[in-house]
Amino acid sequence: MYDGILITECTSQNWLGRGYGVHRLANELRKHGFKILVLDWAFAIDMPLYKKILDLAMGPETLFVGFSTSIFPYRMQDVEGQEKASLLQASYARTSSQEFLSLQDEEWYAKGLPLQFANGNSLPWLQYIKDKNLKTNIVMGGSKTWEYFGTPLVDHYFVGMAETMFVDYVLSISGKGPKRIFNTVVDYDTKAQGNKAQFNYVTSTTRYQEEDFIQAYEGLGLEVGRGCRFSCSFCTWPLIGQKNVADYTKTPEMIRAELMENWERFGVWKYYVTDDTFNDSTEKLETFLAIIKSLPFKPVFWGFFRLDLIASHPEQIALIKECGFKDIVVGIETFNKAAGRAIKKGASPAKLKQALIDCKAAWGGDVLISSQFITGLPGEDTASLAESVKWFMREDAPIDAIGLVPLRQYAPDPLDRYKVTSQFEREADKWGYSWPDPVNRPWYWEKADGTDITNYDEAKAASDYWEAMLGTINRKGKWVFKHTAFDHGDWSWEELDALTWEEYENVPKVSGNMPLVHKQVMCDYFEPLLKFLREHK
Ligand code: B12
Numbered sequence: 001m002y003d004g005i006l007i008t009e010c011t012s013q014n015w016l017g018r019g020y021g022v023h024r025l026a027n028e029l030r031k032h033g034f035k036i037l038v039l040d041w042a043f044a045i046d047m048p049l050y051k052k053i054l055d056l057a058m059g060p061e062t063l064f065v066g067f068s069t070s071i072f073p074y075r076m077q078d079v080e081g082q083e084k085a086s087l088l089q090a091s092y093a094r095t096s097s098q099e100f101l102s103l104q105d106e107e108w109y110a111k112g113l114p115l116q117f118a119n120g121n122s123l124p125w126l127q128y129i130k131d132k133n134l135k136t137n138i139v140m141g142g143s144k145t146w147e148y149f150g151t152p153l154v155d156h157y158f159v160g161m162a163e164t165m166f167v168d169y170v171l172s173i174s175g176k177g178p179k180r181i182f183n184t185v186v187d188y189d190t191k192a193q194g195n196k197a198q199f200n201y202v203t204s205t206t207r208y209q210e211e212d213f214i215q216a217y218e219g220l221g222l223e224v225g226r227g228c229r230f231s232c233s234f235c236t237w238p239l240i241g242q243k244n245v246a247d248y249t250k251t252p253e254m255i256r257a258e259l260m261e262n263w264e265r266f267g268v269w270k271y272y273v274t275d276d277t278f279n280d281s282t283e284k285l286e287t288f289l290a291i292i293k294s295l296p297f298k299p300v301f302w303g304f305f306r307l308d309l310i311a312s313h314p315e316q317i318a319l320i321k322e323c324g325f326k327d328i329v330v331g332i333e334t335f336n337k338a339a340g341r342a343i344k345k346g347a348s349p350a351k352l353k354q355a356l357i358d359c360k361a362a363w364g365g366d367v368l369i370s371s372q373f374i375t376g377l378p379g380e381d382t383a384s385l386a387e388s389v390k391w392f393m394r395e396d397a398p399i400d401a402i403g404l405v406p407l408r409q410y411a412p413d414p415l416d417r418y419k420v421t422s423q424f425e426r427e428a429d430k431w432g433y434s435w436p437d438p439v440n441r442p443w444y445w446e447k448a449d450g451t452d453i454t455n456y457d458e459a460k461a462a463s464d465y466w467e468a469m470l471g472t473i474n475r476k477g478k479w480v481f482k483h484t485a486f487d488h489g490d491w492s493w494e495e496l497d498a499l500t501w502e503e504y505e506n507v508p509k510v511s512g513n514m515p516l517v518h519k520q521v522m523c524d525y526f527e528p529l530l531k532f533l534r535e536h537k
């Protein structure tokens, strides 16, 4: 029986990776002696499986069941009347996004917990918790929490990073710590920086349990630093504009220990790095490289990088490859000067293009580059978008995948004080944005900036059109993160690289093979977990 259960979705369109946020929280709670179960891959949890797990894991002492909304489907995404949640806005991995979206019509997927919750059918699921134990609290947290406000039977919503607030809460409800009153929406330390004696980020570490059934072929999360020193105008993350990013970079010893433990216990060698800007300083890359070189194995990484920083610090190009990054995302957003200035990414487009050319020339197929563009930014018209797309349509374009997404921003709402809004949302007048129907279509903005993209629908049509066109280019990159040991062993990068292109193309990838992914998580995770829970009841 567990003191607490945390349930999370992990987007499975691209690779098999765990939801890192709840494992973080579980680790912090375990320091206080709480017994916590984390349930990953919520998409595979249908009602019968959910009941089986709760029957085995819940008891009279269970203090809470928590749901992480971070990778839950978007609820308010150009869906008329919000009748049906959208899984993704779109994806930088454009070839998979349509296949992924089509899952909404697959019965087994539609019955899964995340889509049921997003479509407003969570009541029977939450009622089951209360029926088992009326005292068990139901909580929600994660980056989309505000979209789930008002869910029946939820006791509390946690906004932002929750290592301090959630631990305070569990200590309070368990009687192990000071009693305090918590509002329905808990948001008094959204950066988790308020009490260093209780939670010191730089020495925190994330360990996994036997009942996590971590497999060698998985990609685990790795947080090296937390917080971003930039403040892009469209960004809705709580930790932007941080002047003290160096204070929120983990110590080399902690990073090394986490990598070593996961290698020795589970054989894990793939990580998605959660830092929003991994290359915020060259020193950070050098320190990371020193850690990697000291390991007895060669891990590979996926991560986010700023292209303007690579352009102004070209020494980073060699370092990124040497560190073992195989798959990187650079958020370019636009090659339009006015739009670039508006979002506060004002580097010259010529410089950015040259940086991409230099990266591709240095990396070839060893480091694949994805990027995302945003349509509907101030000052950018369709002709400007067409020009950027034309540049990427060349067979030798220095990029491996490119996605376009319409600018996502919502009408002002009384609940805004509980969510992280973007600068565009806060200063909509300045940029010419308005929302004609804030109650029924809060995502639908209009824009008066003299360009021919005058509303959300036009921005969406433009992104769909150009994305489909870019999808016709045939690029020959081998994506190490998109693989899993479906009907073979855990292939190393070298084994994958040794395959001919034809062989590689015939290997099922995670994206587009959700029934196989489902089968695999049932076999490697849920079945052993049920057995474990039965044996430890
Ligand atoms: C890795 C990542 C991904 C991976 C996820 C892989 C995986 N298996 O998890 C992939 C590439 C698939 C992905 C996809 C997308 N992502 Co993303 N992603 C991230 C990223 C960089 C790291 C997430 C993470 O692990 N963070 C570290 C952990 C510790 O933080 P956390 O998850 O937020 O958890 C903390 C709190 O939220 C809270 N918490 C979380 N769960 C719970 C549950 C309870 C009960 C409680 C109390 C608290 C709580 O406590 C945790 C500890 O402090 C974040 C940015 C960031 N740095 O967080 C963006 C981010 C979450 N992504 C974002 C976006 C926009 C997307 C995409 C839409 C991109 C796209 N256009 O395709 C898709 C959407 C996917 C979806 N269905 O939602 C935005 C979300 C914006 C928003 N407000 O919703 C973020 C915040 C980036 C940003 N700067 O804007 N993403």
Ligand code: SF4
Pocket: 228, 229, 230, 231, 232, 235, 236, 237, 240, 241, 276, 277, 306, 331
């Ligand atoms: S979009 Fe990325 S780089 Fe820009 S402020 Fe947000 S986290 Fe930082």
